[in-house]
Amino acid sequence: MQWGVTVRKNKVYKNSFFKILQITGIFLFLCGFSQAGEPQIFGVYTVHYNAFNTDTLQPEMAAAYNIIRSKNRGMVTISVLKKTDSGNEPVRASISINASNLTGQFRTLKVREVNENNAVYYLSEFHVAHEEMLNFTLQILPEASTKPIAVSFRQKFFTQ
Numbered sequence: 001m002q003w004g005v006t007v008r009k010n011k012v013y014k015n016s017f018f019k020i021l022q023i024t025g026i027f028l029f030l031c032g033f034s035q036a037g038e039p040q041i042f043g044v045y046t047v048h049y050n051a052f053n054t055d056t057l058q059p060e061m062a063a064a065y066n067i068i069r070s071k072n073r074g075m076v077t078i079s080v081l082k083k084t085d086s087g088n089e090p091v092r093a094s095i096s097i098n099a100s101n102l103t104g105q106f107r108t109l110k111v112r113e114v115n116e117n118n119a120v121y122y123l124s125e126f127h128v129a130h131e132e133m134l135n136f137t138l139q140i141l142p143e144a145s146t147k148p149i150a151v152s153f154r155q156k157f158f159t160q
Contacts, residue, residue: 051155074128079121090120128157
């Protein structure tokens with residue numbers, strides 16, 4: 001078993017991808033390569049997010065989720081949890097991501113939803129340059145909510 005992905009007879013079995021991304025984010029944060037965001041709380045909702053280079057993913061995991069591994073590609077992961085009487089539960093959300101660099105170049109990133117077991121999370125991949133600093137703005141509207149959530153963070157990417 002390799003970090004949540006088991007390979008048997010050329011088949012890849014997905015475990016909780018979100019847990020793997022959390023572990024990757026913690027590892028990168030401790031190594032000083034990522035500015036992993038602290039979870040942000042908005043009333044009953046908690047937003048978890050992270051950004052990192054895709055070359056840090058295990059090859060089997062990247063293949064299982066059709067993610068291109070490259071030092072020149074970045075990735076944002078997002079999950080939204082709702083506090084309930086039985087604990088925190090993942091919720092679906094409508095999410096848009098905009099990013100801009102320090103020269104003012106603006107990008108709207110494509111977001112895809114992943115549903116796995118009892119987890120719901122969102123992934124976005126994009127091109128990055130060496131030492132590029134990106135300012136991210138997330139607009140999140142949790143399912144069954146009328147109040148949008150805005151999260152902003154900054155991440156510097158290293159490709160060499």
